[in-house]
Amino acid sequence: MKPNEITPDLNASRVYLAGPLLLEDSAINIRNVLTVADRLLLDGHIPHIPHLTWFWHLVKPHNSDVWLEYDLHWLSLCDVLFHLPGQSAGTQVELKYANEHNIPVFNEYEQLSEWLKTFGAINTKELS
Numbered sequence: 001m002k003p004n005e006i007t008p009d010l011n012a013s014r015v016y017l018a019g020p021l022l023l024e025d026s027a028i029n030i031r032n033v034l035t036v037a038d039r040l041l042l043d044g045h046i047p048h049i050p051h052l053t054w055f056w057h058l059v060k061p062h063n064s065d066v067w068l069e070y071d072l073h074w075l076s077l078c079d080v081l082f083h084l085p086g087q088s089a090g091t092q093v094e095l096k097y098a099n100e101h102n103i104p105v106f107n108e109y110e111q112l113s114e115w116l117k118t119f120g121a122i123n124t125k126e127l128s
Helices: 025-043 052-060 064-077 089-100 110-125
Strands: 016-017 047-048 082-085
Touching: 016 025, 016 052, 016 064, 025 052, 025 064, 025 082, 047 089, 052 064, 064 082, 064 089, 082 110
Parallel strands: 016 047, 016 082
Antiparallel strands: none
């Protein structure tokens, strides 16, 4: 599939990408999450990238509680959480929220991909 041939599928699984943003190098963390997001997109899924609020924050700063609440709202709409390597306070909250709300969590892309092939389409939440 060529990048310009991606057709949005509203029944595609929504994947929340959790991982460190400010830990060590933000640019590398954002690059890492965008690499996974692009792979998911090309595989036909809808990735949610909370790291992109970092750019919003550069223009219109808010305290971390605002961003975390915003991220948890999006997480509640996702079918699954993929946890990239590394820990942060925000990631811990996201993982706890996912576990408390029965949102599957994966740490390895191959396992996530297999789950998406098997269960993703039938587990997609209704769009509100």
